[in-house]
Amino acid sequence: MPTAVAAAGVGTAARAGVEVRLENLRRRYGGVTALDGLNLTMAPGELVALLGPSGCGKTTALRLVAGLEQADSGRVVVAGEDVTGQPTNKRDVGMVFQAYSLFPHMTAWQNVAFGLQMRKVDTARRRKRAGDMLELVGLSGFANRFAHQLSGGQQQRVALARALAIEPKVLLLDEPLSALDAKVRARLRGSPRSS
Ligand SMILES: Nc1ncnc2c1ncn2[C@@H]1O[C@H](COP(=O)(O)OP(=O)(O)OP(=O)(O)O)[C@@H](O)[C@H]1O
Ligand SMILES: [Mg+2]
Known part of the structure; x- marks a missing residue:
C-alpha cells in the first residue's frame, strides 16, 4: 500500500527563512507506524508540501517539527540547531x-x-x-x-x-x-x- 509521505517543493517565500531538516524520523502509535524513517531537508525560504493518502503521517510529521509530540527516534534540526528534545514554546x-x-x-x-x-x-x-x-x-x-x-x-x-x-x-x-x-x-x- 503506498502510504509513505512525499514532499514537493512548491516555491520560495519572499522572506528569508531557515533550513529545516528531518532526519530519519520514526513514530509509532501502538501497532501503527505513522512515520518510518522520514528524511527531508527544506532550504531556507522554501515552501514544501507534504503529499500522501489519509493516515500516511503528514500531520504527525508537522507535530514533530512543532514539538507537539516526540519522535521515537530521529532528529529535527532547525537552523543548524538540534531541537528534537525542545518543548514547543522554545521553538x-x-x-x-x-x-x-x-x-x-x-x-x-x-x-x-x-x-x-x-x-x-x-x-x-x-x-x-x-x-x-x-x-x-x-x-x-x-x-x-x-x-x-x-x-x-x-x-x-x-x-x-x-x-x-x-x-x-x-x-x-x-x-x-x-x-x-x-x-x-x-x-x-x-x-x-x-x-
Ligand atoms: N494519537 C494517536 N494515537 C494512535 N494513532 C494515531 C494517533 N495520531 C495519529 N495516529 C495514526 O497515525 C497515522 C498517521 O496519522 P496522521 O494524522 O499523521 O495522518 P495524515 O497523513 O495527516 O492523514 P490525513 O490526510 O487524514 O490528515 C494514522 O494511521 C493515524 O490513525
Ligand atoms: Mg492530517
Missing part, C-alpha cells in the same frame, strides 16, 4: 492545525494577538499587527466574535491569521485552506487569478 514555529484549535474563551482578535502577547510585543504594535492580520484574511468585521460564533471557514482564517501574526521562522500549515471556498482560497494563496 520559533507557527502552526495552523487541521482542526483549527482556536482558544474558545477568546475572541478572534484575542486569538490572533495571543502569540504577540506571549512574546511581550507592546500593546500598540500588538493591536496594529492583529488588526492587519485579520484584515489580510478578510475578517476585520469579526474581531469580537468567539470561535462558536464563526463558521468553519472563518475559524480557519482566524487560525491562519494567528499563525502568521508572530512571523515565525518556521510556518506549518496542516491543510489550512480546506474549509474555504475557491474564491477566498485563491485570495489567501496570493494567486495571480485572485481578485
